[in-house]
Amino acid sequence: MVSKENSKENSKQNPKLKMWQRVFCNRSLNMANIKAIGFDMDHTLAPYHRENFETLAFRETLKKFIEAGYPEELSRLKFDPNFLIRGLLVDRDRGNLLKVDGHKYVKLAFHGHQKLSKEERHSLYNQQSFKAGDFLSMDTFFALSEVQLFTEIVEYMDKHPKSIKKSYREVYADLRRFIDLSHADGSIKTEVLANIHLYIQKDKHLRKTLQRLLEGDKSLWLITNSRWEYTNAVMNYILDDSDEDLPNWKSYFDYIVVGSGKPGFFHGNQPFYLVDEASGEHSLASGKLALNTVYHGGNAAILQNSSGFAGDEILYVGDHIYGDIMLSKDTHNWRTALVLEEMDNELQKLEEIKDDLGEFKEMLKNREIMDEDLQILRSKISVNNKQAAKLTVLNETKKAHYLVKENEKLQEKAISQEKDLRTLEMDIKRTIEERQISFHPVWGELMKTGLERSRFADQVADFACIYTSRVTNLRFYSPFKRFTSTNDVMPHEE
Ligand SMILES: [Mg+2]
Numbered sequence: 137m138v139s140k141e142n143s144k145e146n147s148k149q150n151p152k153l154k155m156w157q158r159v160f161c162n163r164s165l166n167m168a169n170i171k172a173i174g175f176d177m178d179h180t181l182a183p184y185h186r187e188n189f190e191t192l193a194f195r196e197t198l199k200k201f202i203e204a205g206y207p208e209e210l211s212r213l214k215f216d217p218n219f220l221i222r223g224l225l226v227d228r229d230r231g232n233l234l235k236v237d238g239h240k241y242v243k244l245a246f247h248g249h250q251k252l253s254k255e256e257r258h259s260l261y262n263q264q265s266f267k268a269g270d271f272l273s274m275d276t277f278f279a280l281s282e283v284q285l286f287t288e289i290v291e292y293m294d295k296h297p298k299s300i301k302k303s304y305r306e307v308y309a310d311l312r313r314f315i316d317l318s319h320a321d322g323s324i325k326t327e328v329l330a331n332i333h334l335y336i337q338k339d340k341h342l343r344k345t346l347q348r349l350l351e352g353d354k355s356l357w358l359i360t361n362s363r364w365e366y367t368n369a370v371m372n373y374i375l376d377d378s379d380e381d382l383p384n385w386k387s388y389f390d391y392i393v394v395g396s397g398k399p400g401f402f403h404g405n406q407p408f409y410l411v412d413e414a415s416g417e418h419s420l421a422s423g424k425l426a427l428n429t430v431y432h433g434g435n436a437a438i439l440q441n442s443s444g445f446a447g448d449e450i451l452y453v454g455d456h457i458y459g460d461i462m463l464s465k466d467t468h469n470w471r472t473a474l475v476l477e478e479m480d481n482e483l484q485k486l487e488e489i490k491d492d493l494g495e496f497k498e499m500l501k502n503r504e505i506m507d508e509d510l511q512i513l514r515s516k517i518s519v520n521n522k523q524a525a526k527l528t529v530l531n532e533t534k535k536a537h538y539l540v541k542e543n544e545k546l547q548e549k550a551i552s553q554e555k556d557l558r559t560l561e562m563d564i565k566r567t568i569e570e571r572q573i574s575f576h577p578v579w580g581e582l583m584k585t586g587l588e589r590s591r592f593a594d595q596v597a598d599f600a601c602i603y604t605s606r607v608t609n610l611r612f613y614s615p616f617k618r619f620t621s622t623n624d625v626m627p628h629e630e
Contacts, residue, residue, distance in 0.1 A: 153612055155483040159604040161619040162597050165451075165471055168616040172390075172445045173349060174464075176398075176454035177360035179277050180475045181607055182370050183337040187217040189328070190281035192335070193315070196323045197285055200314035207299050213288040219249075220280050220287075221579045222478065223592025225271035230260070231290035231304035233283070235579055238594035240266040243585035246578070248291030268591070272308075275457050275592070282315055325366055332373050341608035342374055346388050352615020355443060357391040359401065359452075361459075364411045364430060367394045391425060391439060395432040398456075402463040408434035436468050453607060457592075461599045474600035475607055478582050483605065485575050492567075499564050506557045513550045517543050 175181050194215040201210055225234040232252070235244040242261035245252040252260070274283050289307055293300050300307065318324050328335045349356060360367055375385035382388055397406060409418035411430040418432050425431060425442035440446045447469040454460025455475045464470040520543045527536035568587065572580030583593035596603055602619050604610070613619075 155487050156480050156605050157609050157612055158483075159473075159602050159609055159613060159619065161602050161621045163601040164621045165601045165619040166616075167352075167451075167614070167619070169449065170354065170451045170471065171449040172355040172357060172443060172451070174357040174359045174391075174450060174452045174470075175607070176452075176456070176460050177358060177362055177367060177370060179455040179477065180453055180460075181342065181358075182374050183339065183477055183606065184277065185335055185337055186277060186280075189335045190217060190277070190284070191215045192327055193278070193281040193318065193324055194285055196318040196327075197282070197311065197314045199323075200317055201289075201310070204310065204314070207296075209296075209299075210289065210292065213285070213292065215281065215284060218576075219578060220274070220284055221576055221582055222275055222277070222280070223582060223590060223595075224274045224283070224579065225268065225591075226274055226283055226286065226308075227271050228286075228305045228308045229303075231286075231293075232260075233287065234261065234271065235585055236266070236268070236591040237585040237588040238591055239588065240268060240591070241588075242266065243588075244579065246287075248287055248294060273458070275595075276459075277455070282311060286311055329366065329369050332369065336370055336373055338374055339606065339608050341611055343377060343382075345608045345611040346375075347382070348611055349615050350388065354615060355390045355445065356388055357393070357439070357443075358389045359391075359393045359396050359398070359439075361396055361398055362394060364394045364413070364416050364432065368413070386428060386430070390427050391443065392428070392430045393432070393434055393439065394430060397433060399459040399463045401434065402436050402467045405435050405437070406433045408432070408438060436464070436470075440468065451601075457595050457599060462595075465599055471601045472599060474596060474603040475605070476582075476596070476603050477605055479603070479605035482575060482582055489571065489574070496564075496567055496571075499560065499567065503557070503560055503564060506553065506560065510550065510553050510557060513546060513553065517546050517550065520546070 178184070198210060198213060202208055220233075223235075225236055226232075227234060231247055233246045234242050237243050242257055245257045245261065274280070286304075286308055289300070289311075290304060293304070293307070302310070346356060358367075358371070362370070371385040375388065378384055386392060393401075393408075394411065397404070400406060408421040408425060409432040410421045411418055411432050413430055421431060425434075425439065440450070448471055450468070450470045451473055452460060452464040452470045453473040453475065454464075455477070457474065461472045461474050465472050520539045524536045524539040524543070527533075527539065572584075572586075575581040581590075583590055583596070589597070
């Protein structure tokens with residue numbers, strides 16, 4: 137048990153923590169009220185060596201395309217680990233990739249590797265109401281290699297128009313089928329398990345992180361879509377050191393659910409099956425779930441009932457906004473923690489440019505002031521013009537002449553102010569572009585589109601109570617930590 141003093145000490149944000157070691161809070165969460173913590177496995181407890189894994193998935197799926205009669209030439213397609221980021225939308229009808237802001241405005245679009253012009257993007261997506269449901273949301277890491285392959289095939293189809301007699305959408309349907317096949321026939325799993333160190337990252341702090349939560353009297357659960365054999369191999373690899381209290385990875389978890397079929401696990405009523413650990417065979421389970429026993433399938437309602445914990449007493453930790461976070465929150469009112477491993481890189485960049493941000497905000501403020509000054513000047517010129525015209529009609533030529541002269545000076549001033557404003561606007565545009573490129577050369581910052589929050593950022597803000605770049609960052613905080621949201625402010629409150 138962590139002492140009260142220790143907990144008090146930990147209740148403040150540790151100033152020594154680097155940005156990428158922190159846990160960020162969207163919605164206040166008092167860990168003292170959390171009795172059970174469920175974890176997803178892939179990309180949550182077990183981070184991947186992504187480039188290796190995605191390359192493997194890309195190559196294995198491509199093999200299936202060629203076996204199904206697609207041109208042999210496709211085997212030359214290359215996986216580019218740096219082309220895509222999560223949070224993009226896929227327009228399967230047009231073969232396009234879209235980055236959308238929180239107001240559903242498409243800010244960036246690519247067809248294959250070609251960037252769409254502002255006019256094309258505008259006429260295709262921004263002239264009518266945008267329905268995100270028409271598009272596929274790329275929000276898991278597993279989708280990155282899938283969509284990358286789609287992009288490469290789109291590019292190939294455009295260069296060789298008669299080679300594949302299918303629509304982009306039909307090709308995508310094949311792609312989905314071939315990926316499922318690569319998983320079902322074991323071509324990906326067999327390679328990962330044979331060379332697990334190439335594909336799964338071992339975080340030496342995982343054991344300590346989980347131990348700390350156990351010391352805080354949390355009941356830990358594992359709820360993964362991976363099947364038993366794969367789960368057992370991966371968990372054995374990432375939690376391989378043992379002692380008397382925790383002799384193996386299973387001893388950390390009260391409830392273990394494999395093949396859970398999320399998101400259906402949260403809203404469905406599939407039964408649980410007992411897993412025979414030696415053979416992997418299933419048999420239908422009935423009644424309440426037993427502790428430290430491996431189950432397959434099932435649903436969250438029975439799990440809650442068996443554990444005696446429900447709703448906001450449970451925190452679920454996962455990397456998939458929809459399958460892990462959105463549904464556990466919406467269906468059962470579980471509290472949620474999102475693992476966003478891209479934050480590692482993004483936060484390091486943000487730390488690097490922290491000093492420039494103040495300067496940039498100053499530029500935005502100046503632009504507003506200059507723009508306002510210019511509007512005042514223009515309206516004064518317009519009023520003077522009207523007044524001068526009136527005076528001329530009344531034969532008050534001297535007064536009219538005076539106003540015309542004054543307007544000439546004001547006009548000069550306006551031209552000069554306009555020039556300064558354009559220069560400042562160019563500087564702002566360049567600064568935004570440089571910032572975006574420094575984060576990602578093609579798509580920019582994960583959480584931003586220009587100055588606006590990206591759609592992905594909006595989803596993180598709406599559904600994740602807390603978020604961090606890796607599970608093991610939890611070790612820096614007490615299991616009774618009160619995470620407090622500080623950024624829930626409207627523009628008028630800033
Ligand atoms: Mg996952």
